[in-house]
Amino acid sequence: MADTIENSGGAAEPAIQEAVCVHTEKIFDSCKDRDCLDDMRVYLTENSQNALTTAAGLRAKHAELLYVDTAVQPVQFNRGFYSVDLSFYYKITGEIAGFGAAAPQITGLGYYTKRILLYGSDSGAKVFSSDAPLSTASSVSTSAGKLPIAVVEAVDPLMLDLRLVESADPGEGDAVFPVPDVIADAFDSPLVLSGGTRRVYATIGQFSIVRLERDTQLLIPAYDYCVPSKECADTAPDDPCTLFNRIDFPVDEFFPPDTVSGFSETYRGAIEDLRE
Numbered sequence: 077m078a079d080t081i082e083n084s085g086g087a088a089e090p091a092i093q094e095a096v097c098v099h100t101e102k103i104f105d106s107c108k109d110r111d112c113l114d115d116m117r118v119y120l121t122e123n124s125q126n127a128l129t130t131a132a133g134l135r136a137k138h139a140e141l142l143y144v145d146t147a148v149q150p151v152q153f154n155r156g157f158y159s160v161d162l163s164f165y166y167k168i169t170g171e172i173a174g175f176g177a178a179a180p181q182i183t184g185l186g187y188y189t190k191r192i193l194l195y196g197s198d199s200g201a202k203v204f205s206s207d208a209p210l211s212t213a214s215s216v217s218t219s220a221g222k223l224p225i226a227v228v229e230a231v232d233p234l235m236l237d238l239r240l241v242e243s244a245d246p247g248e249g250d251a252v253f254p255v256p257d258v259i260a261d262a263f264d265s266p267l268v269l270s271g272g273t274r275r276v277y278a279t280i281g282q283f284s285i286v287r288l289e290r291d292t293q294l295l296i297p298a299y300d301y302c303v304p305s306k307e308c309a310d311t312a313p314d315d316p317c318t319l320f321n322r323i324d325f326p327v328d329e330f331f332p333p334d335t336v337s338g339f340s341e342t343y344r345g346a347i348e349d350l351r352e
Contacts, residue, residue, distance in 0.1 A: 090299040090300050092299060093298055093300060095295050095296070095298070096296055096297075096298040097294070097295050098294055098296055099292075099293050100293075100294060101225070101289040101290065101291055102289065102290060102291075102294065103288070104196050104197045104224065104288050104289070104290060105195040105196060106194070106286065106287030107192060107194065107285070107286055107287075108284070109192075110281065110282070110283050110284075111188070111190065112282075113186075113188050113233075113278075113279065113280050113281075114279050115277040115278075115279060116166075116186050116187075116279065116280065117186070117187075117249055117275065117277060118168045118238075118275075118277065118278050119184050119185045119187075119251055119269050120182060120184035120267070121183055121184060121264060121265040121266065122266050122267075123264065123265045124183055125268045125272060125274075127172060127180050127182055128172075128182060128240070129274070131172045131240060132173065133174065133240060134170045134171070134172060134173060134182070134238045134239060134240050135170060135171050135173050135179070135238065136235045136238035137169045137171055137235065137238075138232075138235050139167070139168050139169070139232065139234075139278065139280045140167040140169075140232055141165075141166055141230055141231070141233060142165040142166060142167050142259055142262055143164075143256075143259060144162055144165070144228045144230060145162070145163040145165070146160060146161070146228060147160070147226075148161075148196070148224060148225075148226045148288070150223070151193065155198055156196065156197050157193055157194070157195050157196070158193070158194060158195075158223070158224060159191055159193055160191065160192050160226045160288070161189065161190075162189065162190050162191070162192070163187070163189050163253070164186075164187070164188040164189070164190075164230075164282065166185065166187070166188070166233065166278075166280065167183060167184075167186075167262055167263070168183065168184050168185070168186045168235075168238070168276075168278045169182070169183050170182050170183075170238040170276070170278075182276070184263075184267070184276060185255065185259070185263070186278055186280070187251070187253050188282075189253075194286065194287070194288045195288070196223075196224035196288035196290060197224065197290055199222060199290065200222065224288040224290040225288070226286065226287075227286070227288075227289055228284060228285070228286050230283065230284040230285070231283055231284075233280040233281055233282040233283075234280060235278070236278075236279040236281055238276065239276070239277055240274065240275070241275050241276070242275075243273050243275055245273075251269035251270065255267065255269070
């Protein structure tokens with residue numbers, strides 16, 4: 077839970093004491109996007125591919141964003157602008173229709189790429205730091221200091237559709253993208269990246285924010301030193317009933333709320349406050 081900070085003098089509106097130079101990552105450009113990925117090929121695991129042999133249909137369950145790989149390159153003849161290549165790795169989960177509550181689940185890997193253009197300014201300075209001495213491999217990349225850093229914020233996508241398709245060409249649509257070991261380890265059996273005539277395609281909706289950051293020095297006003305207003309609490313009681321009795325009764329969980337937001341967050345937030 078975020079702590080509130082108050083000035084040491086206790087004034088309601090403290091006056092600026094001095095101008096302070098800080099080193100931070102400044103956002104030079106950013107964008108938000110919503111992508112509807114229609115008919116994205118899902119590369120199933122071996123267990124799921126075997127279960128698909130006798131399947132007559134599929135039902136969509138959920139999708140999980142595993143990782144977003146980023147690559148930044150300068151744009152020629154357009155100084156200060158950079159192309160950002162994004163590679164999204166998804167874990168897609170569905171179930172075989174016709175089995176009721178005992179329907180077998182299938183899982184597979186979804187992959188999507190996109191390129192965007194953002195302004196990231198330009199810098200010719202080389203940066204050297206005591207954190208990366210010459211004897212370490214990171215000192216080479218640290219001295220470059222030219223490319224901005226791409227940061228991607230994304231939520232788990234919305235699962236919109238999952239369908240089964242028969243293909244006459246077993247080699248059509250084979251995976252030609254890299255699958256890092258950490259991505260492959262997220263599945264319970266090896267992925268089938270080629271062959272097969274029964275294929276699965278998913279449609280998902282993805283929200284994301286992409287920004288370019290660069291280390292810089294900024295002059296900012298300083299009001300006073302930060303003094304935490306929250307007292308350090310003891311650890312949570314070992315007795316679960318003691319913890320439970322300290323939680324306010326969640327009225328909004330039993331009666332319709334007056335607003336759209338804040339329905340279940342209040343109850344969960346109370347638990348987090350007590351644990352911290």
